[in-house]
Amino acid sequence: MNTRKKLTSFEEAVLPHLDAAYNLARWLTRNDADAHDVVQEAYLRAFRFFGGFNGMDGRAWLLGIVRNTSYTWMQQNRSPGQSVPLDDEIYEIESNELNPEALLQQTADSKMVREALEQLPVEFREVLVLRELEEFSYKEIAQITALPIGTVMSRLARGRKRLQQVLTKGKSVEV
Amino acid sequence: MSCHTAQELIHGYIDCELDGQQTAEIERHIHECKGCGGIYRNQLTLSSALRDTTLYFKAPEDLKRRIRTSLQIEAKTETTNKHFGWGWSLMAASLAVVLIATTLWKFAPSFRASSSDGLVAHEVLADHIRSLQLTSHLTDVLSTDQHTVKPWFNGKIDFSPPVRDFADHDFHLYGGRVGYLNNRVVATLVYQRRGHFINLYIWPVETTSNAKESSMQLQGFNLIQWTNSGMTFWAVSDLNSMELQEFVRYVQQ
Numbered sequence: 001m002n003t004r005k006k007l008t009s010f011e012e013a014v015l016p017h018l019d020a021a022y023n024l025a026r027w028l029t030r031n032d033a034d035a036h037d038v039v040q041e042a043y044l045r046a047f048r049f050f051g052g053f054n055g056m057d058g059r060a061w062l063l064g065i066v067r068n069t070s071y072t073w074m075q076q077n078r079s080p081g082q083s084v085p086l087d088d089e090i091y092e093i094e095s096n097e098l099n100p101e102a103l104l105q106q107t108a109d110s111k112m113v114r115e116a117l118e119q120l121p122v123e124f125r126e127v128l129v130l131r132e133l134e135e136f137s138y139k140e141i142a143q144i145t146a147l148p149i150g151t152v153m154s155r156l157a158r159g160r161k162r163l164q165q166v167l168t169k170g171k172s173v174e175v
Numbered sequence: 176m177s178c179h180t181a182q183e184l185i186h187g188y189i190d191c192e193l194d195g196q197q198t199a200e201i202e203r204h205i206h207e208c209k210g211c212g213g214i215y216r217n218q219l220t221l222s223s224a225l226r227d228t229t230l231y232f233k234a235p236e237d238l239k240r241r242i243r244t245s246l247q248i249e250a251k252t253e254t255t256n257k258h259f260g261w262g263w264s265l266m267a268a269s270l271a272v273v274l275i276a277t278t279l280w281k282f283a284p285s286f287r288a289s290s291s292d293g294l295v296a297h298e299v300l301a302d303h304i305r306s307l308q309l310t311s312h313l314t315d316v317l318s319t320d321q322h323t324v325k326p327w328f329n330g331k332i333d334f335s336p337p338v339r340d341f342a343d344h345d346f347h348l349y350g351g352r353v354g355y356l357n358n359r360v361v362a363t364l365v366y367q368r369r370g371h372f373i374n375l376y377i378w379p380v381e382t383t384s385n386a387k388e389s390s391m392q393l394q395g396f397n398l399i400q401w402t403n404s405g406m407t408f409w410a411v412s413d414l415n416s417m418e419l420q421e422f423v424r425y426v427q428q
Binding site: 003011021022032035036037038039040041043044045048073076077103104108110113114117128132133137153156164 | 224234242322330
């Protein structure tokens with residue numbers, strides 16, 4: 001493929017997914033400037049690897065690269081210990097004790113939902129963003145994150161439980 | 176179906192990932208079991224709250240423009256590499272190295288026995304001259320935008336050099352490249368003032384102590400070297416020493 005042709009077909013297949021790329025990078029890095037640089041770097045990498053792109057879903061393919069670039073970026077630019085996963089045992093709760101009306105009230109405030117999602121450890125945050133905001137199937141999420149489908153499922157379940165807990169905990173502090 | 180199984184399957188149900196039989200079973204269970212029904216409704220509430228469009232970060236306007244620019248630079252680099260060919264550039268580069276090394280060896284005996292810094296200085300100068308002999312050698316990434324140049328280094332080198340533009344002070348960021356000096360891969364930033372090029376070489380060093388700059392003159396070129404934050408810096412140019420000092424001040428700020 002000559003370079004001009006490659007650039008044209010790359011722009012057609014991959015550039016339309018810029019919002020998805022930025023959304024994922026922004027949720028992973030939690031910072032505008034970092035997301036900016038990560039996306040730019042990811043696009044360059046994607047262009048270099050474009051020969052290996054076989055016409056499958058361009059959005060899923062790109063987001064796999066964005067995810068890897070984000071992780072590399074976070075490793076290089078952050079002091080360790082900023083994203084230590086919380087101990088599961090402490091945070092697992094029986095969610096059937098929670099009152100649906102209280103949760104409904106909390107989730108009506110999107111700022112609160114945003115903050116709760118930002119607080120989650122990155123491994124839960126990423127599957128939730130891919131599932132709820134990008135509406136990928138479990139299979140596609142497994143492909144993007146290079147995780148087994150079973151892990152995707154259990155991270156989604158645990159991520160949602162934690163999110164619910166963070167939201168309702170905020171409520172009890174407030175009252 | 177037990178409550179334990181049901182609570183595991185609720186997420187698959189919300190995400191429409193269950194088969195027909197599982198779907199029928201879970202629907203019956205959450206209808207009959209008050210506890211699991213409550214969990215289901217809570218998770219459903221949460222799921223729809225996350226689909227709120229205000230949670231979606233849309234890409235800023237200027238990002239697309241920037242990406243297009245850096246893609247065009249990248250495409251141009253690929254074309255140049257293809258046309259020029261690795262063989263030729265390598266041959267030209269090694270020829271230049273041999274020539275310069277021989278010249279230095281013959282005509283600069285005073286430096287032959289000097290410290291390792293002196294040897295590095297000659298290596299740095301040789302690279303500076305080589306970068307100016309073939310314009311294709313000057314930059315791998317040609318951009319005046321620090322946000323294009325800095326991410327370009329990612330994945331090519333194992334450290335993160337500081338990249339800033341000093342256009343306000345008439346030292347314009349011109350681009351960057353990756354090279355090999357002092358037995359390691361180094362980052363090189365290229366700046367320009369009135370047609371004079373400055374090569375700023377950066378690589379990490381083991382010492383953490385900072386060293387004040389030392390300057391020298393070789394074959395009419397000015398060189399300034401210093402160490403800061405675990406990285407060593409060499410600025411080389413045919414600019415006069417006053418202006419090169421001025422440049423170094425801005426880099427150090």
